[in-house]
Amino acid sequence: NDNYLANIKKKGALVMGTSPDYPPYEFLANQNGQNKIEGADIQLGQQIAKNMGVKLQVKSMGFDSLLVGLQTNKVDMVIAGLNKTPQRAKSVSFSNSYYRSGTGLIINKNDKNKIKSYHDLKNKSVGAQVGSVQYDSMKKLPDVTTKGMENANDLIMALKTNKIAAVAMDQSVAQAYANHNSGIMTISSGLHSGDSDNNIAFAKGADSLVNSANKTISNLQKNNQYTKNFIPAAINKMPDN
Template sequence: MKHFKFIAIMFIFFIGLLGMFSTTNVNAANTNDHYLANIKKKGTLVMGTSPDYPPYEFLGNKDGQNEVEGADVQLGQKIAKDMGVKLQVKSMGFDSLLVGLQTNKVDMVIAGLNKTPQRAKSVSFSNSYYKSGTGLIINKDDKNKIKDYHDLKGKAVGAQVGSVQYDSIKKLSGVSTKGMENANDLIMALKSNKISAVAMDQSVAQAYANHNSGIVTIPSGLHSGDSDNNIAFSKGANSLVQSANKTITNLQKDNQYTNKFIPTAINEMPNNKNQSTVNSMWQYKDFFISGIENTILISVISVIFGIILGVIFALMRLSHNWLLHAVAVCYIEFIRGTPQLVQIMFVYFGLGAVVNVPALTAGIVAISINSGAYVAEIIRSGITSISVGQNEAALSLGLSSKQSMRYIVLPQAFKNIWPALGNELVTLIKDSSLASVIGVGELMYQMRAVQADTYKGVAPIAIIMVIYFIITFTISRMMKYFEGKFNHGTND
């Protein structure tokens, strides 16, 4: 009977999740005819992009703040202007952009995106605003060895996952394809000889080569990698597509995107090629400080709510009430059985489609929920480690069960599990980096911003490694200090 009840609770739980998404999709479908009117009503057009693709989109440094710039941003501003609204740019991972569009986090996606039959099933595309070719980036030392794609046989070639170039390289016989999400990671892999070449958009390839010593760009010879760049909108958002197409048609009359937007973007790109690593990193100290602030903010709030959730669900799991016990087991096992990155994306894109949740709030909520499941098990083990006799003694002295748990059992349990809670806090601080996938400006996100702005791949990584170590080492020493206080008090 107990097993049947448990299965029933799990079934209801998953049906609830599916129902949530069904509601979201229905609501989206019912507003298809009012997209442009809704944009004009709110006065803002939200553009989603992945700012690691210069000169189309990249993070620039203005007055100590990172700001998304590039040819695609200029295009977005022109489209918004023609609609009579302001443009707001949201940064997120390339593979999260279409999800953000489908869950109404953004109104359009401009990110050097190519229209494919698979993508067209989920979103609507504008007309092409720019036709791009494919270039190869290679190390200067290989200039005489690699002339085009014919010389790649037997070698490893990198490309951004989901790009047309990635699909083209995969079709080459005898070539090993290495896919990565971030263009900066591809450049680092090339310079460290992990791969022999990088295939990417010709303009992007030239931008990286111009700002990185030791690498050059050559024609790929891959005409199958040439592609049209399109703007993506929610499926059925015909009014937005038509408005964007009008802007694109006007821009194409004098080829403004190629002759104006791209040259302007290239001029905006910082040139740190001949600058020392120390000087270039020091200029971005405000980025790292901002990342530290957000990382600590996420960690502190998440650990507080994690402990609160942990106590609640630990007591629920120890409860003799089958319903409370089943709910706690479902929560703990489900959260511990799914990746935290997926949970963060679910809260932001999934629940956020029903209730508009800012990225920082979504990150805190998801990390708190995740931490709560692990803390619940830690607390449960601490409670069960306390002798049953102590609880019985408390009851014999006239204390109620709640008073016994509050004043006798929990204080001793927390003393026993203090080291485990310290480990959970350290893990939580490091896991806060996963929130960067939804655009939260913590340390990992700021590292990406510095990489994109300086074209230096390893130095920003080394800096945040040191920062994470300082934070976690300090926390570990503090937890050790209080642990000693607890033990000293017990010995007294």
């Protein structure tokens, strides 16, 4: 029995940390001249806060600082298209899975005959977000130069300006970026090790929060809400560029 849930109820707010550079999970959308954080993960966070009877507060952070943010109490939970990995599970507690994703590659359309899977990345530079599972998978490939960047938007920019030959990121995010940027396309990475579950992270030992989130997740799963409603709603809100 821990005090985490009781403290959040006392505070009246649940602070969610995320890195809004990952559509359709989380991204910035312009609303009347103001940037607002939108996405399927935000809707999930709202549902969790609602079921706890508190307000959701969304805090934007760099992806690589999110889990540290939990450990230093800057945020109460992290929802960020985050995969549960044994390494991360050492320092934070994970909810059950709310979605599943694999790794995709984004390339320039001009290269589509040259790059068909990760086998064709030999002697090329590939971009990935610092701290992501995709960064680690790319690092493991022999003869591939991995270029780590903090922000996923910068990876897309680097690809479009030919500074890198491909970007490795979650398949659904790769698809969302490709749909909103002419000149780039996704291919399946061929990397099966990249497939895994998206889970919510809490401070290590915050079981009362994990249990509460798991209840919300299993309710949403009954009619496949995340996939059927949250993702399409997020895709509709994505900015064109």
